Amino acid sequence: MSNPVPAAEGRIHEFTTQSGADTVEVGRKLAHLLKPPQLLVLRGELGTGKTTLVKGIAQALDAAEPDEVTSPTFTLVHEYDGTLDGRQVKLYHLDVYRLESERQLETLGLDELLTPEALVVVEWGEKFKSIRKKATGEIAIASAGGDARKITVTLRE
Ligand SMILES: Nc1ncnc2c1ncn2[C@@H]1O[C@H](COP(=O)(O)OP(=O)(O)OP(=O)(O)O)[C@@H](O)[C@H]1O
Ligand SMILES: [Mg+2]
Secondary structure: OOOOOOOHHHOEEEEEEOOHHHHHHHHHHHHOOOOOOEEEEEEOOOOOOHHHHHHHHHHHOOOOOHHHOOOOOOOOEEEEEEEEOOEEEEEEEEEOOOOOOHHHHHOOOHHHHOOOOEEEEEEOHHHOHHHHHHOOEEEEEEEOOOOOEEEEEEEOO
16 A cells, blocks of 8 residues: 555545555545545445445544445445544445436435534445535545555545
């Protein structure tokens, strides 16, 4: 795993990982770059490691152990309670892969989740314009051959 590369105004962070365990570790580091409230689109092809990254975020927040974080493919939203820099945080992990319309998305009540203490991470969030508009950042995971992945985190502000 490489260290984050400081880029334009410090808002872009890049990591390269070689295994799932590496990506969990990136998730742990990344958690400390996130200041609630955040709505992050988590994008990347099927099976690139999006859920794996969230395992690290949850672990860093003392919200859940990696094996307790599973894909919200069918349940759509998983909620965890944690702390970040001594403050309470709510981690909401969503997967909207199976949702087909903005109307279906509305039933999730995304706006209600986005409280001041919330970190909302949405796998496949880029599919929906309403999510892209509200997003405060994006995490993109791209395959880089074999088990290697390039993870690019862009935080707005
Ligand atoms: N460098 C890597 N980073 C992340 N996962 C990796 C890496 N190398 C191998 N893997 C494996 O790839 C799989 C990624 O699965 P994961 O469920 O995290 O993907 P996902 O992007 O959430 O998929 P989906 O689109 O189906 O939700 C895991 O089994 C993980 O161990
Ligand atoms: Mg997933």
